[in-house]
Amino acid sequence: MTEMKRRTFLRAAGGAAALGTLGFPALVLGAARRVVVVGGGVGGCTAAKYLRKLDPSLAVTLIDPQAAYTSCFMSNEVLSGERTLESLTFGYDRLRAHGVQLVQDWAVGIDPDKQQVITQGGNRFDYDACVVSPGVDFKWEAIAGYDAQIANERIPHAWFAGPQTLLLRNQLQAMPEGGHVVIVAPLNPFKCPPGPYERASQIAMYCQHHKPRAKVTILDAKDAFSKQGLYMEGWRKLYGYGTDNSLIEWVSAAAGGAVEELDPDTRTLVGLVEDFQGDVVNIIPPQKAGKIAFAADLVEGDWCPVDKGTFESSRHPGIYVLGDASSAEKMPKSAYAANSQAKVAVAAIIARFRNQEPGDPTFVNTCYSIVGEDFGISVAAVYSLDSDTNTIEPIPGSGGVSPTNASPEIREREVSYAHSWFKNVINDMME
Ligand SMILES: Cc1cc2nc3c(=O)[nH]c(=O)nc-3n(C[C@H](O)[C@H](O)[C@H](O)COP(=O)(O)OP(=O)(O)OC[C@H]3O[C@@H](n4cnc5c(N)ncnc54)[C@H](O)[C@@H]3O)c2cc1C
Known part of the structure; x- marks a missing residue:
């Protein structure tokens, strides 16, 4: 990524003001900082990829028990016969190409004092910052x-x-x-x-x-x-x-x-x-939040409270909880939300490593649904943080649902937007 593109990203993710220039982090910091990411879904992959893209000196390890990610989004189309499960399954090779180290294992605990993630296989991974994006579990x-x-x-x-x-x-x-x-x-x-x-x-x-x-x-x-x-x-x-x-x-x-x-x-x-x-x-x-969030004492009630300006856990500093597992009102629990939150957390982690203040975040969510052949609908919003209440609020006029009684052309177009959104979010997670 060029210097200019990095700044553009950070501005979008809300961290530009905090990060300033981004050259030669290893020279500034000395030894490489380690970030361990738990969960190779939307939040985890996006965070791992952008950490490496924004600061190639970081040692980023992603832990997930699966060899490949199978996306829930678009999986309803498998039920109608519109697509196969294979078309939703993506290996982690593209993340490896970004220099992310992949570990195929379950995280079973996090020791916030020693700053280590512990896996079922008995390994411990040291971290300077830890990202947790394990999705949901059932009640x-x-x-x-x-x-x-x-x-x-x-x-x-x-x-x-x-x-x-x-x-x-x-x-x-x-x-x-x-x-x-x-x-x-x-x-x-x-x-x-x-x-x-x-x-x-x-x-x-x-x-x-x-x-x-x-x-x-x-x-x-x-x-x-x-x-x-x-x-x-x-x-x-x-x-x-x-x-x-x-x-x-x-x-x-x-x-x-x-x-x-x-x-x-x-x-x-x-x-x-x-x-x-x-x-x-x-x-x-x-x-409720995924099991590891409970094991790592990150949960209050059913979900993980976070500082919504950074997605750092309110319970354990240095651990950033993203996506479905986090309490991110008023954002929905969606892939787009997890992707957007990951970018805010990445900007905050890099700012922290540089002893800088994180910037003011903005977030985006769009969610398409395919109701039938050539019949798509959507909801979209851009959000900003109300830091007084630690609430993520939709910016008035920034989105809304697609129009009712829209023309057949608009409904058909929303289906093609849904499919291109899917490709874009997968690419943004991994490519
Ligand atoms: C049917 C369906 C349709 C959907 N459609 C849409 C849509 O159209 N648009 C949209 O924006 N969202 C959609 N979503 C929601 C979207 O899938 C989730 O919101 C999104 O995947 C959340 O990302 P995440 O990173 O929080 O969790 P996930 O993407 O679920 O990833 C969690 C990852 O963590 C791993 N993990 C869990 N526990 C551990 C552990 N202990 N150690 C290591 N790894 C662990 C899992 O293996 C998994 O890979 C849909 C969901 C469903 C079910």
Whole structure:
């Protein structure tokens, strides 16, 4: 990266004022600083790549148990048959080319006094700064009768893209014509707020082509959801929503959509008002920060509190928690948010290494959802930090949802924007 490009990046990420000139860090600092990154998803990859790009003297180690990253974003398209899981899977070689050292292992603890990350394989990695971006874990206890084994074998959550995505896809294909798909959507906050509704849409699209008498019911623990007006507009236009023959039905919490228990043998969900039986059942449980965040004492409640100007943990200095695991209100838990937060944290880490103050951050989020063939919708915002309240606030007028009753050309264009956004974010993480 040229000097000028580095400055442009830092300005965008909010660190330009703090960093000033960026030449010859090794000469200024002496020995190479070590940054250990836990989690090779969106936040972790983006942080590792940009740390190396902005300061090639840094020794950056990324720890993740997987040999490749499989993106959840766009994984709903696997369910409709629009894409393969392979098209979502990316090896870490491109990060190696940036000089990032890859370690394939689980992080099981972080010792903030010794400044070490400990792995399941028994190794300890010294750090001067540590980045933690492990994503989410599930609150299994929320739905009695549901657990990790049942999810793996019979009733997938498919909220991590991988074998469960294929299991759900196979179950949809094996479902009889006229079958009933039940999706259980969780309470906020959770990874990808519009995701369950995009999933229902993609499954409805599959059924429309292959099992037109099928029905998709969303049982919701909430009374409202992200981009609801746009989704319902799409469902009305594409799937007969609101009519007796609708392919999709949404049951809000107030209407009895909240479920407490699963009978896995009969695939019956016990609700507060009535029970629901499905031929295919997909339960997306409520969520909390990934396990390592709890093991490393980074969590308060369900998520990791951070200084939102830097994403440094409020509990343990020198550890930066990004992405889904962090408390980053009012940003949603999205890939774009994790990518944006990673850049702010990178700027802050490099500023800290240079004994400089971090700058004022800005953040970006855009989230596309594909409701049906040639029917895309989106929400976008640019955010700034209110440092008095440590809240990330959308800048008024900076975004919003895409227009209702837009022309077919606009809806079609949003699908192509969604696909190009996907390529761009993967490239920005790794390329
Ligand atoms: C169906 C679906 C659709 C989505 N669609 C979109 C979308 O269209 N747009 C959008 O912006 N977002 C979307 N998202 C959300 C997006 O996937 C997440 O918000 C994003 O991946 C968060 O990044 P992250 O770095 O926090 O976590 P992740 O990307 O989940 O990465 C976490 C990584 O940490 C690793 N890890 C976990 N524990 C450990 C440990 N102990 N040691 C080492 N490594 C560990 C994991 O292996 C993983 O690689 C979608 C999500 C789903 C489920």
